[in-house]
Amino acid sequence: MDADLVFKALADRSRRELLDRLHARSGQTLSELCARLEITRQAVTKHLEILEQANLVVSVRRGREKLHYLNPVPIGDIAERWMSKYDRNRVAALAALKKGLENEH
Template identity: 50%
Template sequence: MDSVFKALADPTRRTLLDRLRDTDGQTLQQLQGQLDMTRFGVMKHLGVLEEAGLVTTKKVGRFKHHYLNAVPLQQAIDRWIEPLLVKPAARAVLDLKSQLEGETRMSKPDFVMETYIKTTQDRLWDVLMDEKAIAHYHFIASHGTRNGDAVTMHFADGAPMLTNTLLSSDPKSRMEWTFEPHWDGGASPTSRVVYLMRPENEFVRLTIEHYDLGGPAVPGEGVADGWVRWASGLKSWLETGEDAHIGPMDQQEG
């Protein structure tokens, strides 16, 4: 937590986060072009942000793309700020538009987020594969069902919310799923999600990459907000053993 506040204390680093909030996935060259600073100076500031977990990167070919990672900010808000504020009005969740058209691992994701979970690699893998675990941590879905490689999440009334179909996996380290929304009558096309898992001491570093959104993921809104709630619920349940459903604000205040 100290590294987060230290990173936010510098106005240049706050500006970099603002630039990524406006347009996620920018390269070093793109970010440098918006600041009156040398390439080396921007690299140093990005390094501090990465160390604090506020920025994560994805290398595609020769270029490294930088993404705002909202999880540490959300944790800081939950611990230090949220208890002192009146919660804001409900926000729209998971307003997605995307198209699945033969993307490869070398394509640039539209959204990237990372979090560290105090668990084992085996446990995290098993939970992400287990449709029964959804009932313990998902921020909207009440339960999940399986049909072969397809897992469908359901609303409390039983209506389908989202289907994920497993496309490929590297045991214990990588899995790739379709992302097929049902909440809007099928109006939103299918996209693609990749989970990357890497053990680090007592923790597992979970990286979420969302492809084919067809537009930017805006931090604090829509798909970006949904992923923060999903990851926070998953982390809380795995670390405490208590169900964690970090739903939309209207559900929390109701």
């Protein structure tokens, strides 16, 4: 996984919105993804290319249609690498607090 590509892809609000749409319903066409967006079809295509380069979106051809699917694995990898290690201390502190409060009663 190239974390720099993932972070670059996630840095843009329009791309995050596309990911949210694919999270809600994966397997959408370009036309479906363009619906109700305030950016051009060409801009959506460019955003999808960046998301594909980051492996956040996978495209599959079905006849003349190209379906876009969310790939959550790179986001999970980032969460594991960059976020969970900071969460461990907080979880341990909460567990110690809970144990301490239970011992008081």
